[in-house]
Amino acid sequence: LSGFTVAIDGPAASGKGTISKAVARHFGFAHLDTGLLYRAVGAKVLDGQAAQAAAEALVPGDLEDDRLRSPEVAQAASRVAAVPEVRAALVDFQRSFATRAGGAVLDGRDIGTVICPDAQVKLFVTAHADVRARRRFDELLGKGIETTFEEVLADVQARDARDMGRADAPLKPAKDAVQIDTSEMEIAVAVEAAVSLIKAKM
Numbered sequence: 001l002s003g004f005t006v007a008i009d010g011p012a013a014s015g016k017g018t019i020s021k022a023v024a025r026h027f028g029f030a031h032l033d034t035g036l037l038y039r040a041v042g043a044k045v046l047d048g049q050a051a052q053a054a055a056e057a058l059v060p061g062d063l064e065d066d067r068l069r070s071p072e073v074a075q076a077a078s079r080v081a082a083v084p085e086v087r088a089a090l091v092d093f094q095r096s097f098a099t100r101a102g103g104a105v106l107d108g109r110d111i112g113t114v115i116c117p118d119a120q121v122k123l124f125v126t127a128h129a130d131v132r133a134r135r136r137f138d139e140l141l142g143k144g145i146e147t148t149f150e151e152v153l154a155d156v157q158a159r160d161a162r163d164m165g166r167a168d169a170p171l172k173p174a175k176d177a178v179q180i181d182t183s184e185m186e187i188a189v190a191v192e193a194a195v196s197l198i199k200a201k202m
């Protein structure tokens, strides 16, 4: 299964991360949450570094920073993600991950469109913004992060607008992506659907 790539894109809190992890575990594929790359660059910019230099100097250890899940870092990530030089600096790492031995799942915003246009399977996972905000709100509460539903909804909507509106690699489904709307779907059902789609392409 060398070079077998599953590309999973979609907006924040659509369920793509959970689906990606479950699918990777099911097939024994490696998994890369590419949002972490942008979050790591965003965190460095909040620390005062220049975005392009931070992206070019990124090392795998940077992805383990505990702060990466915070809403502040998420916003910083979506700002640096609009900078073409930042995106360009992260391409090679993602592509070599995608073609590693044993298969790979990458999730993000532009995997099926830009990073891995030849991926064997492309999924685009969506859900209504209020459903996604509710999920993210519950997740943040679970981590003890203090916030309100309204704040989380505004955060999700601001990131959606920025991610879909940017000129370079905007968030959109690849022409050959299969769309999965998780608004009213148990995540386990979405995982099963993804597993069947992948099996059909193996």
Ligand code: C5P
Binding pocket: 012, 013, 034, 035, 036, 038, 039, 074, 077, 078, 079, 081, 107, 108, 109, 110, 111, 159, 163
């Ligand atoms: O997926 P996650 O919410 O962790 O991503 C954080 C931000 O990183 C997104 O809002 C988006 O702006 C950016 N991103 C991107 N391309 C990717 C993955 C994430 O632009 N492939």
